[in-house]
Amino acid sequence: MQVTLMHHTPLDVCAHAIRTCWQSFDKSDSGGEKDRALIDRVGNKYKHASTLEHLNYNFFISGISRALLQELARHRVASLSVKSTRYTLKELKDTEAFKENDFKGASKFIVLTGDDRVDSASIKALNNLQQLLKSGISNDIAKYALPECYKSELTWSINARSLQNFLSLRSSKSALWEIRALAKEVYNALPQDHKYLFEDYIVDIKD
Numbered sequence: 001m002q003v004t005l006m007h008h009t010p011l012d013v014c015a016h017a018i019r020t021c022w023q024s025f026d027k028s029d030s031g032g033e034k035d036r037a038l039i040d041r042v043g044n045k046y047k048h049a050s051t052l053e054h055l056n057y058n059f060f061i062s063g064i065s066r067a068l069l070q071e072l073a074r075h076r077v078a079s080l081s082v083k084s085t086r087y088t089l090k091e092l093k094d095t096e097a098f099k100e101n102d103f104k105g106a107s108k109f110i111v112l113t114g115d116d117r118v119d120s121a122s123i124k125a126l127n128n129l130q131q132l133l134k135s136g137i138s139n140d141i142a143k144y145a146l147p148e149c150y151k152s153e154l155t156w157s158i159n160a161r162s163l164q165n166f167l168s169l170r171s172s173k174s175a176l177w178e179i180r181a182l183a184k185e186v187y188n189a190l191p192q193d194h195k196y197l198f199e200d201y202i203v204d205i206k207d
């Protein structure tokens with residue numbers, strides 16, 4: 001999978017929001033140490049966490065399975081724009097069938113688990129879908145034969161408060177391996193000067 005941070009809100013916007021409450025604008029150091037400490041104190045320690053909602057992050061995420069996608073979509077406080085299988089299955093239709101052990105070739109379309117028995121079954125499912133498409137069945141009907149391993153991509157936007165919740169739930173050992181890997185990549189993609197707001201929410205994965 002690949003995770004790219006496309007855009008983020010600078011810390012001083014959040015500090016400004018907090019300072020609006022106390023009218024303490026004159027104490028700002030424009031996103032410096034004083035503002036950073038203020039955000040941590042108010043947003044995290046005092047649990048005035050709505051102030052963290054002023055920080056937004058826009059990610060481009062690719063190479064994840066639809067199994068992961070459906071888990072990611074459960075995080076309601078976030079926005080997703082997902083590659084549509086209704087409009088994009090032509091790319092599979094236009095390729096050749098994959099040999100049962102052609103893991104490298106098939107990995108263009110499916111996420112592999114590393115267990116050859118599962119991955120071979122996924123290739124069969126991929127070839128079945130491809131056959132349906134080649135036989136002229138429309139995307140809207142053929143897509144019901146999509147395997148969960150089929151690769152997807154999305155633009156994902158989330159605020160800092162919701163991202164803390166996502167990271168704590170999905171970095172945990174009890175989460176699915178693929179979404180744990182995503183949580184790690186998302187954390188790694190954050191700007192260095194923002195990571196301090198999230199490090200306590202990373203449960204079982206560290207760099």
Ligand SMILES: Cc1cc2nc3c(=O)[nH]c(=O)nc-3n(C[C@H](O)[C@H](O)[C@H](O)COP(=O)(O)OP(=O)(O)OC[C@H]3O[C@@H](n4cnc5c(N)ncnc54)[C@H](O)[C@@H]3O)c2cc1C
Pocket residue numbers: 074075076077078162165169170174175176
């Ligand atoms: C290990 C693990 C196993 C899971 N297994 C399953 C499973 O078997 N089946 C299944 O269906 N789901 C499962 N889930 C998904 C889980 O139930 C949540 O839907 C998902 O983790 C999103 O969490 P969230 O609701 O906190 O996040 P968001 O939807 O982003 O919500 C963020 C926060 O907003 C608040 N909030 C949002 N909506 C409401 C609301 N309607 N009412 C009150 N407060 C709200 C809550 O404080 C919530 O924490 C699993 C999750 C994990 C981490």
